[in-house]
Amino acid sequence: MKTLSKIYNGLIFLFLYAPIVVLIIFSFNDSRSRSVWHGFSLRWYEELFCDKEILNALIVTLTVAVIATVAATVIGTAAAVGMHGMNGRLRRAMMAVNNIPMVNPEIVTGIAMLLLFAFIYRSTGWFQLGYGTLLLSHITFCIPYVVLQVMPKLRQMNQHMYEAALDLGCRPVSAFFKVMLPEIMPGVVTGALMAFTMSLDDFVISLFTSGSSAQNLSVTIYSMVKRRITPEINALSTLMFGAVLILLILVNVSQIRGQSKAQKA
Numbered sequence: 001m002k003t004l005s006k007i008y009n010g011l012i013f014l015f016l017y018a019p020i021v022v023l024i025i026f027s028f029n030d031s032r033s034r035s036v037w038h039g040f041s042l043r044w045y046e047e048l049f050c051d052k053e054i055l056n057a058l059i060v061t062l063t064v065a066v067i068a069t070v071a072a073t074v075i076g077t078a079a080a081v082g083m084h085g086m087n088g089r090l091r092r093a094m095m096a097v098n099n100i101p102m103v104n105p106e107i108v109t110g111i112a113m114l115l116l117f118a119f120i121y122r123s124t125g126w127f128q129l130g131y132g133t134l135l136l137s138h139i140t141f142c143i144p145y146v147v148l149q150v151m152p153k154l155r156q157m158n159q160h161m162y163e164a165a166l167d168l169g170c171r172p173v174s175a176f177f178k179v180m181l182p183e184i185m186p187g188v189v190t191g192a193l194m195a196f197t198m199s200l201d202d203f204v205i206s207l208f209t210s211g212s213s214a215q216n217l218s219v220t221i222y223s224m225v226k227r228r229i230t231p232e233i234n235a236l237s238t239l240m241f242g243a244v245l246i247l248l249i250l251v252n253v254s255q256i257r258g259q260s261k262a263q264k265a
Contacts, residue, residue, distance in 0.1 A: 020241060023234050023237055023238065024234075024238045024241070025037075026231060026234050027044055027045070027231060027234035027235040027237070027238045028040050028041060028042070028044075029041065029044075029231060029234075030043060032230060032231060034231070034234075044230070044231040044232050044234065044235040045235045047230075047232050047235075048232045048235045048236055051232060053220065054217070054220065054232065054236060057215055057216055057217045057219075057220035058217055058236070060131065060134075060214050060215065060216050060217075061200060061216040061217045061218075064131075064134055064135050064138055064199060064216060065138070065196050065199040065200050066196070067135060067139075068135060068138035068139045068142050068195065068199045069142065069192050069195045069196040069199060070192075071139045072138075072139050072142035072143045072145075072146050072191075072192075072195045073146050073188060073191060073192045073195060075139070075143050075146075076142075076143045076144070076145070076146025076147045076150065076191060076195075077146060077150050077184075077188055077191070079098075079143065079147050080146070080147045080150035080151050080154060081150075081154065081176070081180070083095065083098075083147070083151070084151065084154040084155075095147075095151070098144045098147050098148070099144065099148070101140075101141055101144050102144050102145070102148070106141075106202075106204035106205055107204050109141060109204075109205055110137075110204050110205040110206075110207065110208035110209065111208060113133075113137045113140070113205065113208060113209050114129075114208040114209060117129060117133045117209065128211070129209065129210065129211030129212075129213075130210070130211045130213040130214050131213065131214035133209045133210070133211065134206060134209050134210045134211075134214055134216065136209075137205050137206070137209040138199045138202065138205075138206075141198070141202070141205060142194075142195035142198055142199055143195075145191060145194040145195055145198060146188075146191035146192070146194070146195055147191075148191070149187045149188075149190045149191035149194060150184055150187040150188055150191055151187075152187060153183065153184040153186060153187030153188075154184055154187075157180065157183045157184060158183075161179050161180075161183070162175055162176075162179050162180050165178065165179045186255060189251060189255075193247070193248070193251065197244070200217075200240070200244075201218070202216075202218065203218035203219065203222065206218055206219050207219050207222070217236070221233060
């Protein structure tokens with residue numbers, strides 16, 4: 001039974017990661033072919049760093065992802081703390097509202113945001129489709145993921161620690177940063193990683209809210225599909241995969257060290 005379980009798990013991981021391995025291998029191919037190997041080369045990495053369209057899209061993608069992650073983490077953490085302090089029925093209602101954007105089809109969210117920005121622009125002249133609307137839309141759909149990651153840590157936390165800090169003379173803000181935030185930090189970090197990943201990965205909402213002046217990588221690659229995709233995309237995907245993998249390793253190592261220190265203490 002254990003052997004079958006290992007084989008089953010191995011097949012799942014093979015199915016998940018085999019396409020990524022193929023993508024990485026052919027990013028070093030000396031030819032445009034995506035199926036025939038013509039020798040090792042860094043040609044597509046060189047052309048990638050000379051392609052202004054892709055580099056501009058990469059800059060937009062990374063800046064939007066970083067800013068949206070920071071903003072969504074701050075807002076989502078504050079929202080989670082606020083919902084945690086509510087009574088049971090109201091908290092459940094707020095969590096249901098929080099979960100709606102995650103189960104709602106992205107195309108519905110994208111069209112709704114497009115109509116909202118168009119209405120505001122017609123009424124006030126603000127929020128013309130571009131970098132600002134793209135950033136606002138990413139912050140909006142990232143917040144629920146942060147709330148979902150922080151709430152379990154708030155439930156696990158000893159509620160009397162915060163009250164004890166207040167009784168000992170801490171102000172509410174100081175007690176939050178010194179007592180509550182260190183306890184829920186793993187959830188905050190996980191929520192930030194989720195927000196960053198979702199922002200990098202998003203296509204549908206970005207397609208409706210980016211306009212023509214500020215397009216992220218997913219929209220740019222979609223427009224390139226109409227022409228022809230070159231292995232530059234393989235090289236770009238390889239670099240992004242490597243960066244995310246290194247980030248996850250560093251976060252996991254820091255969490256393991258933090259847990260070992262806590263156990264020793």
